[in-house]
Amino acid sequence: MSRNSSQSVLVGLVSGLLMIVGWPSGMAGMQPPAVSGVILAQAPPNPRPPDIEASIANLRQRLQITPAQEASFGAVANVLRANARAEASAPHQPPANASAVDELRAEIQYDEVELAGLKRLLPALEALYASLTPAQRQAADATFRQGPGG
Secondary structure, three states, rough: OOOHHHHHHHHHHHHHHHHOOOEEEEEOHHHHHHEOOEEOOOOOOOOOOOOOHHHHHHHHHOOOOOOOOOHHHHHHHHHHHHHHHHHOOOOOOOOOOOOOHHHHHHHHHHHHHHHHHHHHHHHHHHHHHHOOOOHHHHHHHHHHHHHHOO
8 A cells, every 4th residue: 555545544544533533622613624635633722721610500500409419419519620620730732842642642641531530420420310300310411411510
């Protein structure tokens, strides 16, 4: 196989994978520029960190948490706070002169922090979800499809 053919196959595989799994976090809605059939990675701008307390308050309001559900909700809120701290302290971007390998390595490291946070959130959310009414479960389902903070 020629070098150009190999490069085209690689670009096609990467493009297909990104279409299947979606763009890396922080790049939703962005489209990478294409140059000569090669997709270029583009670092997302430094977004302002979300106000986790506002997100938690929004979640409490959307789910209409009752006093009996407060302890389970508090556990979810604590995990959300810990996850926000962990993500804020994780390196978001490699240096400007980083290689493609360094870029990918940095994205993997950040994604691992996010994945660890989701794994911590699951048991707390399962406990809360078990205590929700059917209407609250519908609200939770809709809210978590958008992200825990709404």
